[in-house]
Amino acid sequence: MTPERLDVDQALxxxxxxxxxxxSPESRHHPGQLAWSAAYGEPDVLDLGPAHVLEDAWAWLESLDWLEVCGTDPTAVDAVVVAALAEAADEVTASTLETETAVIGVLADHGFTEVESPWFTHHHLDLDGLPAVDLPEGYTVRAVRADEAEARAAVHRAAWSPTSRVTTAAYERLMATAPYRPELDHVVTTTDGEWVASCCVWLDATTGVALVEPVGCVEEHGRQGLATAASVSALTAARDAGATTGLVCPRGDDGYPGPARLYRRIGFVPGARTRTYRWRRGD
Ligand SMILES: CC(C)(COP(=O)(O)OP(=O)(O)OC[C@H]1O[C@@H](n2cnc3c(N)ncnc32)[C@H](O)[C@@H]1OP(=O)(O)O)[C@@H](O)C(=O)NCCC(=O)NCCS
Known part of the structure; x- marks a missing residue:
């Protein structure tokens, strides 16, 4: 059982x-999260490592010291983890959902031990229970168009950080990465046309699961329900396109509780959390 070694572009x-x-609600990876992780920045800035791929498992060195693993068959998971560790940095961190027993078992077999770290809680929402979009006066919400990468990247940076890696060129690349769909990527604008909040939703048409990633609102317009409105609007479009379940993965530890509150107010229900493991070569 020899995994294929591929650049992530080829493996995605x-x-x-x-x-x-x-x-399932017990697994970490969603196709939209993988698209985001592989394309949210320009390739030379992200410096992504290779993926080792089998039919039933893969291990991706998102960077040489950060490992992502997918699969439920322990033998296949073991083969891809062995291949990845052979070319990893001397210290590697991996994050899994606490319910991914096959992956956690293989990581433990190879000497990974759990470490303290900020963690994330996966939240789920039956989209039949989605509330109506509710916007304060002076704002509208709409889907972005395929030619609006520059403004879309700018509103993301304005909410997250001016040094964010989400440049115009990166967003153009993201928009060309499946399963991105502009009709599921929503922005809130002022009546003057300023872009102030955003939410991108990724629909996996096979499972009907619509992942919310990322959400942002610029600080000057915060706490008025704009990020909530962008999220509900994009999720409504996803439901219209066939989605049945919403998924979002905010921080679960006490260090940054705001986003989880936002999603729970929409109706998202917390499920499994992430756990973080570390490995050192030679330990
Ligand atoms: C987090 C963020 C998206 C919130 O945007 P927003 O438009 O201010 O959010 P909303 O007004 O829709 O908030 C709805 C609820 O979420 C919770 N919430 C939002 N921001 C919060 C904060 N900073 N602290 C505590 N609770 C917060 C509150 O319960 C809030 O309701 P309330 O204002 O009546 O108390 C925005 O601050 C942001 O872009 N931050 C940086 C990027 C980020 O963290 N994105 C989310 C990652 S998953």
């Missing part, structure tokens, strides 16, 4: 297919 579609085939 296969990685997404396996994530989709094995998706």
């Amino acid at each position: 579609a296969r990685m997404q297919k396996l994530a989709s085939r094995t998706w």
Whole structure:
């Protein structure tokens, strides 16, 4: 059982297919999350490592010291983890959902031990229960158009950080990465046309799961329900396109509780959390 070693660009579609085939509320990876992780910045800035891929498992060195693993068959998971560790940095961190027993078992077999770290809680929402979009006066919400990468990247940076890696060129690349769909990427604008909040939703048409990633609102317009409105609007479009379940993965630890509150107010229900493991070569 020898995994294929591929650049992530070449491997992405296969990685997404396996994530989709094995998706459940107990699994970490969604095709949209993989698209985001592979394309949210320009390639030379992200410096992504290779993926080791089998039919039933993959291990991706998102960077040489950060490992992502997918699969439920321990033998296949073991083979891809062995291949990845052979070319990893001397210290590697991996994050899994606490319910991914096959992956956690293989990581433990190879000497990974759990470490303290900020963690994330996956939240789910039956989209039948989605509330109506509710916007304060002076704002509208709409889908972006395929030619609006520059403004879309700018509103993301304005909410997150001026040094964010989400440049115009990166967003153009992201928009060309499946399963991105502009009709599921929503922005809130002022009546003057200023872009102030955004939410991108990624629909996995096979599972009907619509992932919210990322959400932002610029600080000057905060706490008026704009990020909530962008999220509800994009999720409504996803439901219209066939989605049945919403998924979002905010921080679960006490260090940054705001986003989880936002999503729970929409109706998202917390599920499994992430756990972080570390490995050192030679330990
Ligand atoms: C987090 C963020 C998206 C919130 O945007 P927003 O438009 O201010 O959010 P909303 O007004 O829709 O907030 C709805 C609810 O979420 C919770 N919430 C939002 N921001 C919060 C904060 N900073 N602290 C505590 N609770 C917060 C509150 O319950 C809020 O309701 P309330 O204002 O009536 O108390 C925005 O601050 C942001 O872009 N931050 C940087 C990027 C980020 O963290 N994105 C989310 C990652 S998953």
